[in-house]
Amino acid sequence: MQYLSFASCITRHSLRPAVLSAVIIAAHASGAAAADSVNVVRELAGRVGPILGSAQACTSIATRRVQVMLGKFQQAIREASANPNDRNELAREFEKNIADGRTAVNRGRADCRLVERQLADLEGSVGAPPAPAAAPLAGNAASPARPAAAGQVRGVTDQEIRFGMVIPYTGSAKENGQSYKRGIEVAFARANAGGGVHGRTLKLIAADDGFEPTRTLDAMKLLWDKEQVFGFLGNLGTPTAAVAVPFALERKVLFFAPFTGGSVVRHDPPDRYVFNYRPSFVEEADAAVRYLLKMRKIRPNQIAVFGQNDDLGEQGFAGVAKAYRAAGLNDSTILRLVYNRNSIDMDEAVAQLKQQRVPIKAIVMVGTTRPAAKFIEKTRDLFPGMIYTNMSIVGATALAQELMLLGPRFTENVIVTQAVPAVSGYSSTVLEFKTALAQVAPGEVPDYISLEGYIAANLLIDALKRCGPQLDTERLVETLESTRNLDMGLGAALNLSRGDHQALHKVWGTQLDKTGVYQPIDLE
Structure with a gap:
């Protein structure tokens, strides 16, 4: 297939483009310059991205279908751009187009029935698995949503969302790890007592690395492979984070509120899946x-x-x-x-x-x-x-x-x-935490680290609620990045954005x- 015939193909088809397979072929076509391949992918990202973003926001469309197509287009980007700078630029543009598609559905500017047809066209163009029958829609995403079917997203079922945490049960930091874990568990218990998040209970599963980086990878693998967690929450340590963060990024999984002020979790620009609560x-x-x-x-x-x-x-x-x-x-x-x-x-x-x-x-x-x-x-x-x-x-x-x-x-x-x-003060968050701690763990003394775990977990819970019942990592990341002026009674508002993945910059x-x-x- 020659490059020009490919270009004419995408010109003829607006809703039925033979998109992704053609992109990969175009990237290797004889006579097609590298710049041409990049430009083709850039143009297609502007067409494919909004469709996939809209599909993410439509609760009637299975998350698995969208993830398959995302993977295929990401492969197309890699195949078409040998230059890392081009590849990164294309990835950013693709993500922006996806976000625009989600916004279109969430604001009522796109009809999920049309999005379903567009997604099916894309699937047909690359030989993706046949789509399951779509549930009837009364309208778009503004209609009452239903949770995703069990097993569609790792760590997420109709009943629960599972998070993993790597902390030391031994070593010089074991008290800190137990305190941070306790605070998160108190926040989860409080949320679960109120019905959970969109009907799902929150579960925290901890693994021990002894505060030794040589043991961190095994602990991460245990949680990911055996426990099938949705994401990682509250890992402790700076040297251990140097091992854990690459593991999470390679799998494009959430790495939220680690207990460290280190730069390994604060890159500029920020790593997409790494978010911090605490100051550096x-x-x-x-x-x-x-x-x-x-x-x-x-x-x-x-x-x-x-x-x-x-x-x-x-x-x-x-x-x-x-x-x-x-x-x-x-x-x-x-x-x-x-x-x-x-x-x-x-x-x-x-x-x-x-x-x-x-x-x-x-x-x-x-x-x-x-x-x-x-x-x-x-x-x-x-x-x-x-x-x-x-x-x-x-x-x-x-x-x-x-x-x-x-x-x-x-x-x-x-x-x-x-x-x-x-902790000795009377701010609303401190009082709320002490009450919840007394209910969940009677006799435990409130401390600064458990309070921090409680606040960090509630920051995540807020995003999970705003994310909606059709949960997946990409949607949650976008929701976290839209956190603006969140008042949790700290005397300092919490904010997250695409350019800043650290919610708090105040030091007491x-x-x-x-x-x-x-x-x-x-x-x-």
């Missing part, structure tokens, strides 16, 4: 540095960084260095103290601190509960008046408990930046008192 390490480090410099009047050369000797520590240190540069300060002389992951051996870090000629008066800490508590224990009496600012990943409540076991003096000048308001400040309770503080 850079934002927390910036808040801590500005607080120490402006509010506590600490000189720049009297601030050190203490962190895990891996990606977690690297990114925390990078955040502090960036905050120095933003303040017009030299970041090349910042003292860096490290410890090994899943270890509480602080001897080298303490020895290095003692050797400093200029006395260090404040330390920005990037670590988990037990290493942070051990470092404070080892240095408290050696450096009276030292200020310890911890990032929220430390696990504020668990840290307070560890320090109170040592004695009240160990809580002095211990600060934690937070991704949620004060808390400081321990001698009774082991965190009190709110102004960071600036």
Whole structure:
């Protein structure tokens, strides 16, 4: 088939194009320039994309049919564009056209009966499996919707939606993992008690990686292959995310609200399937540095960084260095103290601190509960008046408990930046969380990490409800990206968009008192 005859073919057919197979053939046709193939695919993306997007929004059309056609056109894009830049540009245009099609149905500008015929024409042009009989329609998507049939989408049945979570049951971060899981489970239980989401209950299935990246992949595979989860929610860890994120992206599966402030889940532009609730390490480090410099009047050369000797520590240190540069300060002389992951051996870090000629008066800490508590224990009496600012990943409540076991003096000048308001406060979200926690897990003490899990899960639940009963990953991603000014009673609105997959950019400040309770503080 020659390129010109292909072009005339698509000109003749508006609703019955021999589209996708012809695209692939055109990409390899003798005499057809690469630019010609790209232009053909671009033109067809403008025709095929709106049809597939409209089909996604029509509850009468099986999700499986749309997914098959999406896969075929994505293959066409790969075949027709050898240049990665062309390929990425075509993919973005295709996604935009899909979104336009969904919008047309949702706003009543497209009739699902016509969309059904257009989709059938596309299927016929590429030899797709025959379409099942369409359910009769009273109109379009504005009509009462029905859930997708069981088994059409992985992890989604008529009765439930299954999410997977990889956390440590052992190791230095196990308390944080259990707290985050508890908060998500409380949010799910509250939603399920109210009838679930479009009649489906929410289920969370956790797997253990011990906070070791070498075990993360097996845990992800277990949840994906055996448990057949719809998406991943609340994975814990920065070094472990470096393994988990590529796994999720390769399968085009949702990776939502991981408990990390690392850059691995914050690419620019953002990875399509990765969404964050919490602020980044850079934002927390910036808040801590500005607080120490402006509010506590600490000189720049009297601030050190203490962190895990891996990606977690690297990114925390990078955040502090960036905050120095933003303040017009030299970041090349910042003292860096490290410890090994899943270890509480602080001897080298303490020895290095003692050797400093200029006395260090404040330390920005990037670590988990037990290493942070051990470092404070080892240095408290050696450096009276030292200020310890911890990032929220430390696990504020668990840290307070560890320090109170040592004695009240160990809580002095211990600060934690937070991704949620004060648990001791009376905001509507905090009160709601405490009530729900008491109902679901009587006797459990509310803490900052479980509160964060609760809020992050409710952000997802809001999108699931807005997404509608015909759930699939692509539709949910589009719905998440349309989150605007969501008021969850935090004192800060949550927003997500195609260019920003981080809902929150606010950082709160808390400081321990001698009774082991965190009190709110102004960071600036």
